[in-house]
Amino acid sequence: MATQSHEIDAYLSVYKRLKSLSTRRAVKVTINSSLGNALTRAFCPPWFYAPIRYEHGIMPEDWSWTIASVVMTAFQVGPTKADAGTICSPKTSVILENAKPSSFGRGSETVYDPAYRKGLEIPACDVNFPKNADFELLKDHLSILVSENLFGKRVGWQPEDKSGNKRVRLELYKLVVYEEGGHFDWHMDSTHGDDHHATALLFLGSEWEGGDLKLRHGGCEFSQNDEIRGQKQKDEEHVQNLSEDEKDIYMGELHDAGVHLIAFYTDVEHMVEPVTKGTRIVLQFDVRIGPSDSQTAVDTGEGGSQSLTDYNTDKDDGVNYDDPRYYNRGHVGNASSQHAPSAGVHCDPKILDDVAQMIKQKLSNKTKKNKVEHVAFPLRHLYRLNSIRPEYLKGIDAMLYEHLTNFESQETKNGFKVVLHPVVLFESTDYEGSWTKEYYTPHVWVFESDAMRKKLKRKREEGLVDSEGSNDSDDLDYKAELTEFHLIKGCSLEQIDSREYAEHTGNEAQPGENKYFGGAMFVSLKKEA
Numbered sequence: 001m002a003t004q005s006h007e008i009d010a011y012l013s014v015y016k017r018l019k020s021l022s023t024r025r026a027v028k029v030t031i032n033s034s035l036g037n038a039l040t041r042a043f044c045p046p047w048f049y050a051p052i053r054y055e056h057g058i059m060p061e062d063w064s065w066t067i068a069s070v071v072m073t074a075f076q077v078g079p080t081k082a083d084a085g086t087i088c089s090p091k092t093s094v095i096l097e098n099a100k101p102s103s104f105g106r107g108s109e110t111v112y113d114p115a116y117r118k119g120l121e122i123p124a125c126d127v128n129f130p131k132n133a134d135f136e137l138l139k140d141h142l143s144i145l146v147s148e149n150l151f152g153k154r155v156g157w158q159p160e161d162k163s164g165n166k167r168v169r170l171e172l173y174k175l176v177v178y179e180e181g182g183h184f185d186w187h188m189d190s191t192h193g194d195d196h197h198a199t200a201l202l203f204l205g206s207e208w209e210g211g212d213l214k215l216r217h218g219g220c221e222f223s224q225n226d227e228i229r230g231q232k233q234k235d236e237e238h239v240q241n242l243s244e245d246e247k248d249i250y251m252g253e254l255h256d257a258g259v260h261l262i263a264f265y266t267d268v269e270h271m272v273e274p275v276t277k278g279t280r281i282v283l284q285f286d287v288r289i290g291p292s293d294s295q296t297a298v299d300t301g302e303g304g305s306q307s308l309t310d311y312n313t314d315k316d317d318g319v320n321y322d323d324p325r326y327y328n329r330g331h332v333g334n335a336s337s338q339h340a341p342s343a344g345v346h347c348d349p350k351i352l353d354d355v356a357q358m359i360k361q362k363l364s365n366k367t368k369k370n371k372v373e374h375v376a377f378p379l380r381h382l383y384r385l386n387s388i389r390p391e392y393l394k395g396i397d398a399m400l401y402e403h404l405t406n407f408e409s410q411e412t413k414n415g416f417k418v419v420l421h422p423v424v425l426f427e428s429t430d431y432e433g434s435w436t437k438e439y440y441t442p443h444v445w446v447f448e449s450d451a452m453r454k455k456l457k458r459k460r461e462e463g464l465v466d467s468e469g470s471n472d473s474d475d476l477d478y479k480a481e482l483t484e485f486h487l488i489k490g491c492s493l494e495q496i497d498s499r500e501y502a503e504h505t506g507n508e509a510q511p512g513e514n515k516y517f518g519g520a521m522f523v524s525l526k527k528e529a
């Protein structure tokens, strides 16, 4: 039977406000292009796994307390502040006594449905760390790992900026518990702010079986249990090369506690398979980027095309290596910069360069018939509407942005101008609403960037444009007919329509604007000065 109302209609109605505020243009989409294929090859893993353990075999005596205090951090739960043990040795019964069944967001409601999610939780306000300094230290360690592995040198390299604000901040969201039979079906986490860009899960040292955390994004998958098995194998190989004395130390109690960290960008879908034995206990953190809440996010200025290097101007890496909080980076698990785990913000520069060269070629074509002023392609990650900004780009989106904004060659003396815009993929059907090859003519609707919307709002307040938006072609500085938009196969933008992300199921219901949104990069040649 033909689809009655086109899915995109439902999707668009969610963004009514956006529609009413924005000028939009339809740009024809090119599918299966060689640029689209080159973009598909440009990839960064959107997650990582790192064991957190006590490696006193490697560190000088006086360093041990730092790591030890991380895994031995004590905590309390519930209104009575009951002793819940430590990160490496939690008191399961106390935690269970204080935990309540978890609900989750389905569309505009927050519901309880054990068929979808069967788990228990303790909200952050009921998790207390009697030694706050230990908790801060723990968060510092974890945020360095998250910085290095998800945000690279770009944002997270400096744990703090000059005024002491952390660039990557971990905020405890809740403690999550799964008993035997507990599970959580596929979902994306709800976001709790425009600066909330990843989830970090710290798995405590309780015993459990099953309960595999599975992640998926852009056609790639991750399995927690596979990572743990892989790590065990690596450890065994490592231990074979140690002396007997070293072996005893290495295989010590804390090393085996199984504490580990998994972090992923907020638009990564994930699920927890049923726990078959024991109790699985996790501290879930929201990862926030940039200055703390009390300060407003950086204004990107005109066109939202501020470069990342502007944002992160300090050339000095800003780390005080004498500070005991930082000197043992690289001794937490295997996630040191020298032994980066499988994931990380890395992408073969040759692939990035291929993309830049192909774009350059398209933009340099001066013949009237094939003239192209803008080459555009979707962002690989989904963002909140207000987070489609250079300083918030994640993983491969950030790598491409940075590479393209810094790209220079003989022909493009002034380099590229790269601008971000929210976009909605718009696929046509026939009059009955069915999908046919003949009528399959995908377009994207392009909306103003955050900065452009602000500019428009100002203009509107000054009465320079009408409230319905503007037809003034200056507002969007590109011409649809001179723009090539290359779709990337399997990218989130394509899936957002088919998977009902507008009704996505997260930890709690998300009001309209906080939902996930697609974006695109528009690349043009910088105008001669």
Ligand SMILES: O=C(O)CCC(=O)C(=O)O
Binding pocket: 176, 184, 189, 201, 213, 270, 271, 272, 282, 284, 507
């Ligand atoms: O416990 C986990 O591994 C993840 C839990 C989760 O996805 C959530 O609570 O949103």
Ligand SMILES: [Fe+2]
Binding pocket: 187, 188, 189, 270
């Ligand atoms: Fe989740």
